[in-house]
Amino acid sequence: MMDRVILGDNQFFAVNHLSDERSRAQAIRFKEDQAIIDVLDNARACGINTFMCTTHDRIANICKYMRERPEEYKDFKFHPCMPYAHKYANAVTELGILGTLKAYIPGNILAVTGKAGMAYMRKDFPTLLELLIDAEMKMFEGMNTPVIFLQNVIVDLLYGLGMDELFVHYAEYIKKKYNAEPGFITMNMPRMVDMCERLGIENPIICSSINKIGFRMSGTIEEYEEYLNSDRKFRPMAMQCLAAGALKPAEAMEYVTRFPKIESVLFGASSKAHIQQTKDLIEQGFARHQ
Amino acid sequence: MIKAAIIGLGKMGMSHAAILGGLPNVEMAAMCDTDSLLQSAFKKLTKIQCYTDYKKMIEEVKPDCVYVVTPTKLHYEMVMFALEHGCHVFCEKPFALTAEQGEKMVQMAKAKGLVNQVGYHNRYIGTFNEMKRLLAEGVIGKPFYFMGEAYGPVVLKSKGGTWRSDKKNGGGCIEDYAAHVLNLINYVTGSTLVDCKGIQMPSIFSGEVDDAVYGSLYLANGLKGQISVNWSDDTVRKMTTSVKVHGDGGKLEADATTLKIYVKEDKPQYGLQKGWNFKYITDVTDQVEFNLRGEEYTAESEAFINSILTGKVDDRNSFESALQTDYIIKKMEEEAA
Numbered sequence: 001m002m003d004r005v006i007l008g009d010n011q012f013f014a015v016n017h018l019s020d021e022r023s024r025a026q027a028i029r030f031k032e033d034q035a036i037i038d039v040l041d042n043a044r045a046c047g048i049n050t051f052m053c054t055t056h057d058r059i060a061n062i063c064k065y066m067r068e069r070p071e072e073y074k075d076f077k078f079h080p081c082m083p084y085a086h087k088y089a090n091a092v093t094e095l096g097i098l099g100t101l102k103a104y105i106p107g108n109i110l111a112v113t114g115k116a117g118m119a120y121m122r123k124d125f126p127t128l129l130e131l132l133i134d135a136e137m138k139m140f141e142g143m144n145t146p147v148i149f150l151q152n153v154i155v156d157l158l159y160g161l162g163m164d165e166l167f168v169h170y171a172e173y174i175k176k177k178y179n180a181e182p183g184f185i186t187m188n189m190p191r192m193v194d195m196c197e198r199l200g201i202e203n204p205i206i207c208s209s210i211n212k213i214g215f216r217m218s219g220t221i222e223e224y225e226e227y228l229n230s231d232r233k234f235r236p237m238a239m240q241c242l243a244a245g246a247l248k249p250a251e252a253m254e255y256v257t258r259f260p261k262i263e264s265v266l267f268g269a270s271s272k273a274h275i276q277q278t279k280d281l282i283e284q285g286f287a288r289h290q
Numbered sequence: 291m292i293k294a295a296i297i298g299l300g301k302m303g304m305s306h307a308a309i310l311g312g313l314p315n316v317e318m319a320a321m322c323d324t325d326s327l328l329q330s331a332f333k334k335l336t337k338i339q340c341y342t343d344y345k346k347m348i349e350e351v352k353p354d355c356v357y358v359v360t361p362t363k364l365h366y367e368m369v370m371f372a373l374e375h376g377c378h379v380f381c382e383k384p385f386a387l388t389a390e391q392g393e394k395m396v397q398m399a400k401a402k403g404l405v406n407q408v409g410y411h412n413r414y415i416g417t418f419n420e421m422k423r424l425l426a427e428g429v430i431g432k433p434f435y436f437m438g439e440a441y442g443p444v445v446l447k448s449k450g451g452t453w454r455s456d457k458k459n460g461g462g463c464i465e466d467y468a469a470h471v472l473n474l475i476n477y478v479t480g481s482t483l484v485d486c487k488g489i490q491m492p493s494i495f496s497g498e499v500d501d502a503v504y505g506s507l508y509l510a511n512g513l514k515g516q517i518s519v520n521w522s523d524d525t526v527r528k529m530t531t532s533v534k535v536h537g538d539g540g541k542l543e544a545d546a547t548t549l550k551i552y553v554k555e556d557k558p559q560y561g562l563q564k565g566w567n568f569k570y571i572t573d574v575t576d577q578v579e580f581n582l583r584g585e586e587y588t589a590e591s592e593a594f595i596n597s598i599l600t601g602k603v604d605d606r607n608s609f610e611s612a613l614q615t616d617y618i619i620k621k622m623e624e625e626a627a
Contacts, residue, residue, distance in 0.1 A: 013527070023527070024525075024526075027525075027527075086527060086528055098327060120327075123327065123330035123331070123334065125330075125331055125334060125335060153582070153583055156308065156312070156580075156581065156582045156583075157304065157305070157308045157582060158308075159308070159311075159312065160307070160308025160309055160310075160311040160312040160580065160582060161304075161307060161308050161311055161318075161332075161335070161336050161338070162311055162318075162335075162336045162337055162338070163335040163336055164335075165335055166335065187581035187582070188312070188580055188581060191312075191580070213572060214577060215572050215575075216581065217577070218577065218578060218579060218580055218581040219577070219579060219580075220577065243572050244547075244570070244571070244572055245570075246570055246572040246573070
């Protein structure tokens with residue numbers, strides 16, 4: 001089981017779906033890594049021990065800090081989400097696809113010796129995928145990473161292109177190499193559930209927007225609710241419960257906790273009071289609906 | 291079922307292919323790209339037919355519609371070939387390398403009676419559409435000034451490499467970033483940019499091409515304003531586009547997430563109170579069938595496909611409207627030179 005309440009990282013990296021101005025204010029507030037660590041410590045004090053984060057360069061600094069204090073952070077868990085898409089998107093615009101692979105896969109992919117070069121030469125995509133996963137996971141060395149997520153931009157892209165094989169390979173590699181559960185973030189939850197069933201990816205962890213006003217719930221909210229109320233085998237995680245801030249925490253969490261099938265709720269907050277309040281709302285909500 | 295084919299599998303081509311693959315009434319049938327890595331990836335991992343020759347693809351696959359998502363200099367020959375073969379065409383922005391080419395494409399699409407669209411996706415963002423509506427209804431009185439801006443972290447170091455850093459091929463910040471802003475100003479104001487003054491197009495890192503665009507702009511309806519665009523700006527995480535219009539009765543300011551409305555009087559018929567009012571993306575966004583990277587990218591393809599299916603054409607992004615954007619770009623380049 002994943003923890004019921006999980007802290008996200010959007011607030012640290014100037015991601016705000018409702019306001020570009022607020023995202024600038026966040027960028028200023030979290031300029032120093034210590035500001036991020038302070039929030040994580042506050043979350044721990046509230047009893048939240050899982051941090052779901054993109055493989056942003058700055059997370060490497062946070063991991064380094066925790067590695068140096070193993071006793072203090074021994075119960076702390078990361079749910080890495082890869083890749084940090086803007087890094088690659090900007091690189092592809094600037095360097096092209098080959099240039100991007102060269103820049104981000106360790107070793108020389110044009111040299112035929114070594115795993116990278118061989119994989120590139122043979123157009124062995126599953127192996128190239130493994131190399132990219134390893135490159136993204138490097139920063140988490142020595143950390144506890146029980147679930148490793150693929151970001152929605154990649155999940156939904158591969159889904160749309162019909163690259164089914166890569167999902168299967170991702171799931172297998174994450175289990176084998178990292179002894180972790182594969183997770184999938186998506187903007188299209190029902191389709192993803194269907195696909196995992198079709199591909200034999202059993203009981204997948206699927207993280208998607210789930211909120212009262214249907215924001216970023218592609219297709220219809222009714223379809224989402226039908227899946228959440230069904231006995232389909234998947235482990236839903238809810239994100240964007242506040243619909244980018246359009247909903248107040250109490251009504252937002254009241255809605256999400258109506259679905260006992262939801263294993264975890266992801267949220268972002270910076271102040272200790274806000275973190276505690278949200279955690280209480282989630283836990284009390286689930287308890288009430290049991 | 292609409293059979294679709296794509297020419298050019300760069301970042302945008304890939305995104306279009308995946309969105310079309312996710313739409314229920316579309317068969318993503320074929321792709322064309324000369325990159326060998328992409329060719330192998332699509333052959334090995336997808337059911338999409340792969341070609342390196344777009345003419346052969348169109349002749350063999352006979353798609354209902356073609357997405358042209360290649361560097362600007364290639365648009366003309368590809369769009370014309372697709373139109374000549376009776377395909378509806380979605381072309382990525384910027385539209386054409388020269389005004390003459392653009393005009394020919396507009397004429398051909400009209401003569402053939404085919405659906406034609408250009409990928410200015412901001413026209414499918416709820417906040418900008420709401421701004422357009424309120425402006426047209428006179429909510430801020432008589433407008434006297436506009437400002438269009440876009441900032442993003444695309445080119446942050448001195449090194450070239452792709453067609454975007456090549457002026458002759460339609461590269462540079464004006465073609466890539468500023469084009470969106472110019473196109474959006476035309477859309478939101480319901481007028482057309484016809485002139486410019488004092489245009490500065492500095493190169494910050496790129497050497498041969500511009501990395502920023504600043505200057506004064508003039509609309510056909512007499513409204514004057516300014517543009518400020520910079521794609522070498524790492525103070526923002528991703529491309530951030532905004533438009534402001536100031537009127538004698540208030541202000542409208544929109545970006546992709548928020549519309550801010552300032553009115554000097556209560557406007558109960560619009561649900562607006564004197565002072566600042568906010569509308570968020572969550573209030574003004576329609577749900578789409580499949581979401582890859584924002585509703586607007588699906589919405590533009592849904593509009594294109596629906597135009598083909600129903601014959602009721604959503605022409606908010608027609609070739610003709612994109613040509614207007616090309617015209618002002620050329621004027622600005624001449625003015626800056």
